[in-house]
Amino acid sequence: MTSYRVDYLTDSLDDTEPLPELSFEDFLEPTSDKSSQHMEIEALDSEEDDGGGEDLADPANDSLNTPQFKKNVVHILEDKRLNSPGLTVLKSHAIKVVTAGGTPPAKAQVTDVKILNKLKPIPSSTLKIGSTTIATKSTPGSITKTLSNLTQIRTKDGQVIFVQKSVPGTQSSTALTGSPSSGIRRLVAPSGIQKAVLSKGVTMASTGLVKAAVPPKASTSVPGTAITIKGIQPLAGGTAKASTVSTPATTSGSLAQPTKIQVVRTADGKIIKINQAGPSLLMNAKQGTGTTVTPGGSASTSVKLSPSGNVVLNKPIGQVVVRTETPVKTATGSVASASATPGKMLVQSGGKQILVSNKNIIKLSPNASATSSTTHTTGGQTPSTSSGLHAIQMPGKGGVQYVRVLNNNKSAAGTSATTSMPKTVQTQKITVVRPPVATGVPATSSTTSAAAAPSAAASKANLPIGSTNKIVMRSMGGSIVPLPSVQTLVSKRAPGAITNASKPASAASSSAPSGSQELPRKHRLTDLNMQLKQSASASSEASDSSDAGPEAKKPRYVITMQQGSQKAASQPIQKLINRPANVQRVVSSSTSPNSNSPKKIYNYVQTTGSNGAKYMICNSGVPQSSTSAMRRGYTGYVENKTRRPPSISSQQHRFKHMGAQQQSKHQQLQAQAKQKIRQQQLPTEQSSPIKVEPKLPTLPPGVKADVPAKPLFEVLKPAATPAAAGAVDPLGGMTSRRKHCNCSKSQCLKLYCDCFANGEFCQDCTCKDCCNNLDYEVERERAIRSCLDRNPSAFKPKITAPNSGDMRLHNKGCNCKRSGCLKNYCECYEAKIPCTSICKCVGCRNMEDRPDVDMDSLDGLMGAEGQKKDKAKNKQSNEDHANIYLTDDVIQATVMCMISRIVMHEKQNVAVEDMEREVLEEMGESLTQIIAFAKEKHETSQIDESKPSS
DNA sequence: GAGTTTGAAACT
DNA sequence: CAGTTTCAAACTC
Known part of the structure; x- marks a missing residue:
């Protein structure tokens, strides 16, 4: 145990450890071969028996073919990072149980039982579900495959349980509990469980029992304790079976009644409330300080589970804060256990889980309204109360980030717009905050078990954010979802482009004439300059929309700091927010006049992997502008490498919370530290936008006027350092989501659908018969597979940069016949990249x-000369231009100038805002000079290569 | 807002 | 692989 524990802790602390690379497919495919992380136990796989012919070998098939549920697989998902040598420690276990009367659950309710506790697989590998025994492959006898897709398990009682790998359907909540006493943890499944999906640490033993070993709690529990799942009852009959177990159970106070929520004390001493009735629910049972669920009242630390299985905050406004290593606090009243082990968080989507990172605190805020973005969901994925949860990361005030948990309505068909009301009510926000200090202050929670205490220190917060079969985010080791820095991109695109359905008028404002398409493209530098000017003149939220002009149509994005206007607002949350490297938070908002327009926020999970595919877990919000180009590839899938615009990451938050002076110092340091990097990157970036998208700002353009708050260097910061952001900082790639689709015949399951093509779920779209949502997970997966079959690269970025500094290129090239590639019909044009010989x-x-096509303002200035060069040369010329003028020296000088200002103002105790403004002005001036110089140079000698100096 | 144009995706 | 059809966005009026 000791060793285990040590390892565990160590592991948890190791943030730097690279996260597994994942690809879009990975998300789709729960069982990825690549990851040793995922252990698949196919004990139940009837297919083999059947000779189903399903290729087990192909992991992909697994998930993608979910429709058929061909495999009944028990997945043991290991957290590699947490694995301690020698011992297999499972950080979490998830079991989906669906009860059925013996009929396959087409619509069966799925109960997700997730055991977040670390469990150590029992050698015996037996699981016991109630009286029902699930035998491993070895004991086929007990398992009968009734359906191609399900494994049927017959209980002693004669009940039949279907086990399947993942459940498309939905979820009903189940409870977990651990009973310390015997060292056995028991899971109480709600009645009516039909299917059971074991995702982690659960082994099926021939013994007929499903057992999972309970990882040794820090000190107390015995390692190997088995987990018993009880209460599975055959049918929907549904009597909820409360039976459970656990020990000392604490009371479930308030909840108890109708919903049948039980409180269970885990071996760790944690208390978990279980809501049996509700949809899937995640519960963390990690060791750590025991968290108690107290009935509403007391302290804050309790989490209440709603009947629906959702976490419900009693108070509309209250917040639940989960801190690592500390108990969770809930304003409202109930709570989930906050214990935590240092761990990572998993983001699970469709059976896939991604390890996100840890050590963060989560703050839950019931207040849905806070972020405008998500509320509007309609259609497909509307979050609904009943179904699972789905987390959306949202911008918070004062830099606080929120993860909003939206309910997915399963019951309501995908399209069914769930009632809006419930949404708001149920939607929850989770704010991820960095834990104040390791010392866990057990906030409110009355810790239940003494035993837990010991481990408390080690424990980290767990976050049960929500579960669904869809997307589940949960903290593994107690950490929560690390949210990467907050970066907000604002689309500068003309309003016209932006709005949803109608925004006619607005368009007029900025947008250029219809012909605008052919207007010169705006380039980053240009944007930057403009922005800088704007910012200089007016610090506040100048709406970018103003710049509409010719560029109106062109989508542009500005990075805004969350603090932005909000800076004034106090920031409740003082700590840093860390996001896992692979999870990005993207907030896009249109800069259109409508400042009101809600921002869209996305959680990207971006793979660091080779393909760079990213998967957008969720997006919500309001109609955003985005061009098809985005959907056609960049937005959806962008390679990390290329997408690394100056990421604004967690550091931003730090700044926010830092004192002014500290900030300035920090800025200096940061600037200096990264100066070189930037020197290298800046030029290249400018000349060659990130493949992600033109829309993405590669530069600080972000300096949006309204967001003075952000430190300049933050903005400028090239890319998060690997350490901080993980290998890749996806942020850069953030893009705003494209406009909502309007598919009518494709069910949004073909690449015609931009949402689908981008790996996004439709939300707030006006599509018809949309299946691109969690309610049609099966169909969706099938469609994805189909697309991948046709084109393995279907979900990869169409536009990429061969090399980090290279100009973006369209991988396939366009095939335009009549548009001259000067309309947005052309993917190249839309992406604002010149056509190449590939086209x-x-x-x-x-x-x-072409002057009228200027790709980059700077380029335009310099490149006027060449009218039509060989396409093949375009790229090179671009780079050359940029490199000629934006040399390292120039950049360095610019940076130094900015630093000088900082230093100067710092000495003068100038307000941070003012200082930032000054710095921005400095940068603007510098850029202006650079451009002027370049222009002059160009005029005098087109070939001049001398390095200009600012 | 309806109709047309366009080119990618899908299909044959 | 080429040709055709389908599709949804872009565009026009």
């Missing part, structure tokens, strides 16, 4: 150097 277009006019 098969006819009559192409999308040449890089």
